[in-house]
Amino acid sequence: MSHFDDLAPCPLAVKGCEALRAIGWLERGRPYAHGDVDERFFESLVQLLVHPWQPAAAAGRHSCSLCKFIGGPGQITYKDTTITLGSANVFVPGNGVIYVAPSLLVHYVDAHDYQPPSEFVEAVLRCPPMRSMEYLRQLKAIGGTALVNARKGM
Numbered sequence: 195m196s197h198f199d200d201l202a203p204c205p206l207a208v209k210g211c212e213a214l215r216a217i218g219w220l221e222r223g224r225p226y227a228h229g230d231v232d233e234r235f236f237e238s239l240v241q242l243l244v245h246p247w248q249p250a251a252a253a254g255r256h257s258c259s260l261c262k263f264i265g266g267p268g269q270i271t272y273k274d275t276t277i278t279l280g281s282a283n284v285f286v287p288g289n290g291v292i293y294v295a296p297s298l299l300v301h302y303v304d305a306h307d308y309q310p311p312s313e314f315v316e317a318v319l320r321c322p323p324m325r326s327m328e329y330l331r332q333l334k335a336i337g338g339t340a341l342v343n344a345r346k347g348m
């Protein structure tokens with residue numbers, strides 16, 4: 195899996211969408227922010243990952259390089275909600291940017307003490323329901339038209 199610094203322009207960018215910012219692309223041996231997170235944030239993140247909107251087909255399974263042997267879990271269950279980890283990314287509209295994080299983000303937060311930037315935490319907490327009209331409207335408004343349209347070609 196690729197490593198990007200938090201808030202760096204994300205080279206996964208769909209052509210024509212410069213607004214993407216990387217969150218949580220962790221890799222063993224690279225420093226990352228540690229600390230507590232509000233459980234409401236974790237719960238919101240899990241909900242966004244139940245059926246995350248994707249602009250393009252998934253590029254195969256990512257594994258967790260911070261886990262020593264097993265590459266992290268393929269799914270987790272939190273409060274009766276089970277989500278699949280490792281292949282999808284989650285796109286979260288922010289203030290003029292669109293955050294893109296690997297689904298393993300929830301595992302990094304839960305198991306590896308990762309603390310995402312506060313601006314991302316706030317964006318997750320106010321993110322409209324995944325796949326709602328409002329969610330897609332916000333992505334487009336921020337410059338994600340290319341991102342949204344890329345999906346139509348799939």
Ligand SMILES: [Zn+2]
Binds near residue numbers: 258
């Ligand atoms: Zn891990």
